[in-house]
Amino acid sequence: RQDEKWWHRATAYQVYPRSFADSNGDGVGDIPGIVSKLGHLSDLGIGFIWLSPVFTSPMVDNGYDISDYRDIASEFGTLADMDHLIAEARARDIGIVMDLVVNHSSSLHEWFKAARVTRDCREHDYYIWRDPAPDGGPPDAASAAFGGPAWTYVEEVGQYYYHHFSPAQPDLNWQNPALREEIYDMMRWWLDRGIAGFRMDVISLIGKDVDAGLYEEGPDLHKFLQEMHREVLDGRDIVTIGESWSVSPETGLLYCGRDRGELDMVFEFSHIREGWHPERGKFAPKPFDLRGFKRALFDWQDLTESDGWHALFLSNHDLPRQVSFYADDGAHRVAAAKMLATVLHLLRGTPFIYQGEEIGMTNARFERIDQYRDLETLNHFEEQIALGVDPAEFIAGANRNSRDNARTPMQWSDGAHGGFTSGTPWLEANANAPIINVEGDKADPGGIFSHYRKLIALRREHDIVTHGRTEPLLPDDPAIFAYRRVQEETCAVVIANFTGEPCDVCMPEAVCGAGDALIASHEPRAAIEPMMTLAPYESFAVLIR
Ligand code: ISL
Ligand code: CA
CATH class of the missing domain: 3.20.20.80 (Glycosidases)
Known part of the structure; x- marks a missing residue:
């Protein structure tokens, strides 16, 4: 190609x-x-x-x-x-x-350090400055992604700068x-x-x-x-x-x-x-x-x-x-x-x-807000609690969607802190590190x-995985994720049970047939049959020539 x-x-x-x-x-x-x-x-x-x-x-x-x-x-x-x-x-x-x-840059970048002391330097215009509103407040009511207003006032220059994220992340002026x-x-x-x-x-x-x-x-x-x-x-x-x-x-x-x-x-x-x-x-x-x-x-x-x-x-x-x-x-x-x-x-x-x-x-x-480190979670906690949200409800939400969920240390082994550090990690390791780890x-x-390794190899080895067309199957099914990849006379059918219950699947005739098992989470399957029962979270792919 x-x-x-x-x-x-x-x-x-x-x-x-x-x-x-x-x-x-x-x-x-x-x-x-x-x-x-x-x-x-x-x-x-x-x-x-x-x-x-x-x-x-x-x-x-x-x-x-x-x-x-x-x-x-x-x-x-x-x-x-x-x-x-x-x-x-x-x-x-x-x-x-x-x-x-x-x-944006950091507010500690040399550009911003210069920009914030005088309007009369090249770097001042590297950032987005506006005069205060007539009442001295920010130019508009925009709020920042991590909480608070999107404008922060700087005394020395008598202007506000715009930051889409935290005040420590002033937006760069791409117009310059x-x-x-x-x-x-x-x-x-x-x-x-x-x-x-x-x-x-x-x-x-x-x-x-x-x-x-x-x-x-x-x-x-x-x-x-x-x-x-x-x-x-x-x-x-x-x-x-x-x-x-x-x-x-x-x-x-x-x-x-x-x-x-x-x-x-x-x-x-x-x-x-x-x-x-x-x-x-x-x-x-x-x-x-x-x-x-x-x-x-x-x-x-x-x-x-x-x-x-x-x-x-x-x-x-x-x-x-x-x-x-x-x-x-x-x-x-x-x-x-x-x-x-x-x-x-x-x-x-x-x-x-x-x-x-x-x-x-x-x-x-x-379990506690002090275990979190991310500024987004910490700032939203303050804001939500002030609005009357129950702290326990917030922690439940953070347990589902806080950015720190992804940031706990990589779990390499069953050693202390998942083998990530011999010291004290900046964010606690997940308590399940002794059970879930690379080793x-x-x-x-x-x-x-080993499943990931196979998937990665499939993409390298099979043109159809890299280049085949994708056709959704059973798009309205609330439990099954299925599609087929098609390249000339060949197709690869991928089927997965997205639920924790066994699930009966009825496949359209046109995609059924025998072929080669490409990958499977349970027993290998080498054919797509009109009626199949999938185990909880079972997934597999079959290559049909
Ligand atoms: O994380 C988010 C959802 O809560 C987003 O709003 C996030 O800020 C957005 O995805 C932008 O993300 C990127 O830029 C941010 C940085 O904090 C994120 O880590 C980064 O991926 C600001 O640089
Ligand atoms: Ca280090």
Whole structure:
């Protein structure tokens, strides 16, 4: 295939450095720790790592607040450590994709430090400033994503600056061409060090027009992405993934259409939002509806069938553990983890695994607010309690959807703190680390790791997994996730029971037939029969020629 890129056939793995592996016992994961675990990742068979931010940062938002884009946070290591990681990964055919956080910087970045003392410097205009309202208050009523107003006043300059996230994350002014050139130059500097691409944090926000109240997918978004492509990305064999909470099937191909000259794919969240309460947000409970979830994923399969590309994921560092959120982290945990992997990895696109997912790590189940570390959870707790919400109800919601669920230390062994650190971890390890850990799971041929390894190999070995068309099956079934992939005369049928009960499935005649077992969570199945009974969370795929 002439137009095939390396990342079409690769599976990605997200490393959240703070929680991955601590090499020096200070309780914080680091780059030498990642290097020490590359064997685990190459065993799994992944093609590239998405590395959450490792740049110099005061860590108000765990590195999504960068104070020096050209250096490494001292708690994570040095630039030399980073170069070493890039080289060691490359030696195992693994690319390193870095996290580009350029909607905002840290308030401790040199640019902002200069910008906040006088209006008469180049850097002042690198940020978004507005005069106070006539009453001295903020220019408008916009609120910030992590709580409180989106505007903060700075005495010295007599103006407010805009921050979509916390006050420690002032938004960069993309309208300023000199600022854009600073960013492009920094991107080229990293690419020249040999990285394999960028994951672009909240990139859909950079074209905003704050005066018009347009933040997501603002008027200049695609103009800037095209400029970035021309200035930095064009002609390099890299991969780019933009994060967008607002992208829809209507706007998806504007980012990743092949002739657009923008990005290769986008992380879109419509399937994730299906699990959130539409008005009360992520901390309020809502029953999961498989039909809406399937519709969201199939819509994107459809959208990317002949243009663009689908970034496939259920988990990341901002989301709960998938086995806890969508399925069962108790009695059926192993089958449930395999089922989620099967349905996602056999879709068309590039799958992203979040660290620990490959062994079925679960939500944290903390009991007290002081066990949490994430500013989003802590700020929302304050706000909600002030509004009269019962603390126990909030903790229940946080146990379901707090970002810290994904951030507890990686569970490597049954040792103290899951073998993550010899010291005291910055966030408590999950109490189930003695039972759920890499060593234990890998020792089991029926374990989750080995299931992931097979799925990753299937994508590399079978053209149909990489390129086949996707046809939803039983779209209205509330319990079964099924589809088929089709390429010329060949098809692969994927069927999964999304429930903890045995389930009878009635398959359309046209997709039935005998073939080869591709993968199975229970007894291998080599045929699709008109009537089948699936065990709780059973999943499998059959290749029919
Ligand atoms: O986590 C969220 C849902 O509660 C989002 O609102 C989140 O802030 C959004 O996904 C943007 O995320 C990205 O940018 C943030 C950072 O905190 C996240 O970790 C990052 O993935 C600000 O840089
Ligand atoms: Ca450390």
